Amino acid sequence: MKINPTKTINQIVPLISYVADLQSNRGIYHGWRTAIFAARLAEICNPVEIKSIFYAALLLDIGGIGLAYHITHYLIRNDRVSQDALLSHPIIGAQIVSNIPGLSNCAKIILDHHEWCNGRGYPRAKNSNDITPGAQVTRISDTLDIALRRRRCLGLAGLKSKLSKTVNREYSEKLLQQAFEILRGGNFFKKMIDRGSIPTLFKEAHAAVGSIRIPARIDAIGGALRVIAEITDMKHPYTYGHSLRVSRYAMSIALAMKLEHDQVTKIKWAGLIHDIGKISVSRKILDKPNKLTGSEYRKVQEHVKISGIMKLAPSLQEIAPIAAGHHEYFDGSGYPMGTAGMDIPLGARIITICDAYDAMTSNRPYRGGICPKEVCQKIQKLAGSQFDPEIVKFALPVFRSLEL
Ligand SMILES: [Fe+2]
Ligand SMILES: [Fe+2]
Ligand SMILES: [Fe+2]
Structure with missing residues (x-):
């Protein structure tokens, strides 16, 4: 790449x-x-x-x-x-x-x-x-x-x-x-x-x-994308560190699946920027302790489309679709496209599981974090519907090793 x-x-x-x-x-x-x-x-x-x-x-x-x-x-x-x-x-x-x-x-x-x-x-x-x-x-x-x-x-x-x-x-x-x-x-x-x-x-x-000259150094792009993760996670206290963690989990799963080095890098980067669209959602909605109204929920759903804006940067054209697919479900019941199975980019199928794991184990305005063991059981149950069952096989040992 x-x-x-x-x-x-x-x-x-x-x-x-x-x-x-x-x-x-x-x-x-x-x-x-x-x-x-x-x-x-x-x-x-x-x-x-x-x-x-x-x-x-x-x-x-x-x-x-x-x-x-x-x-x-x-x-x-x-x-x-x-x-x-x-x-x-x-x-x-x-x-x-x-x-x-x-x-x-x-x-x-x-x-x-x-x-x-x-x-x-x-x-x-x-x-x-x-x-x-x-x-x-x-x-x-x-x-x-x-x-x-x-x-x-x-x-x-x-x-x-x-x-x-x-x-x-x-x-x-x-x-x-x-x-x-x-x-x-x-x-x-x-x-x-x-x-x-x-x-x-x-x-x-x-x-x-003209362009700002970037000094020759390792992982300059990763550095810039980590900044995107940081500003996304600044949006509200409940998501603090979420993008970084999702990126790390996704990279670990990609490595466990023995994917090519380039593919691992793309997935790691997509994890960093997957929720950039959340910046556009108001704090009132993100912090709401009660059930969201229909229009509030639609506003939250829009964040993935905004994450897809990153494809306007030609260099990120292969990464943005992975980021923007992280709420698609394996059975086609997700959003925004309702894409199913192998039509969802592989990286997005990995990030979806990591996103769910981190969301469930973290505190939210409306509930406390669920214990990792219970979350792994839930993920196992959703294999085949929400998640790609083949990826779940690699993801669970990664999450269990985190518990240790
Ligand atoms: Fe200012
Ligand atoms: Fe998201
Ligand atoms: Fe997320």
Whole structure:
């Protein structure tokens, strides 16, 4: 299996940004539009850092995944918990991104993306000389996108008067002027406020900025996919560590089945990203202690389709269908396609069993974890209906060895 790490990571980062925005109250394309604008601005005022600025802008609020409500910009008075979570999202985001090979410079920008030039920003209240160059570019780009979202019909003049209110507080006057020079050019502003134009604008900006170079190191792709697992599992406490465990169990079963090395790697990677779609499901639904309503259940089911979005990264085309098939049942009664038997990819049939094992042994809002011995008995009973009976033969000894 020849997968180029540089290409893969450059394809994955925009998808992570896209999926992260599916869960927020900001609507889609927040990361993409912030990155488009940040790249244009960086071209003028900080061309040396343009790549780091562009990729950091895509992942600015990645540390906010898992907040009950995706509050990432404005403090809510009298709500200490929300404030603490909000104030720490740049720190958490920087830590997450520093684990993606090649993105360590982006981590510094993310850490400082809420620092203000007047020294009253967060999390460190840095003064303007200490703020990472590039973070001011993402600061104004972020503010610009939010302003356009809150008042959709804001014209260029209205936008300028809105952004002028925080000049010399959040960002410098010079930066504001440069931002408006760009917005006035051609029909750029018109395109920026038209949601339909964003994918094309983004594609053009991504191509112009180019790829982040990934240092030669072992398992760069695995490193990036582990980050996806981490942000997926941050979504709520009940799933903490779930994606990593499913990936490990699936790899152990694939090894026990003596599958080819490439096949084992694909299954391990698919396990890491199988639930990325859960990011788009609200915490209210995921944490609900009672039975879900029909529409809530359908929303949960949609997570597999969103996990399938990863196939838009050409490098992950063989991995995404394995990830997206983890709720298909051997007898055809699963979702989303109702595929049966050998028509379900082998890797997906393995991950389905691991997913069920981990879900049953873990605590849930509506019940405590079931003991592993009992879970193995349940899995045995479901061999042939929910699970591929041949794989169950390999899976049970793996799970029993975990008990030991
Ligand atoms: Fe933020
Ligand atoms: Fe799932
Ligand atoms: Fe899962």
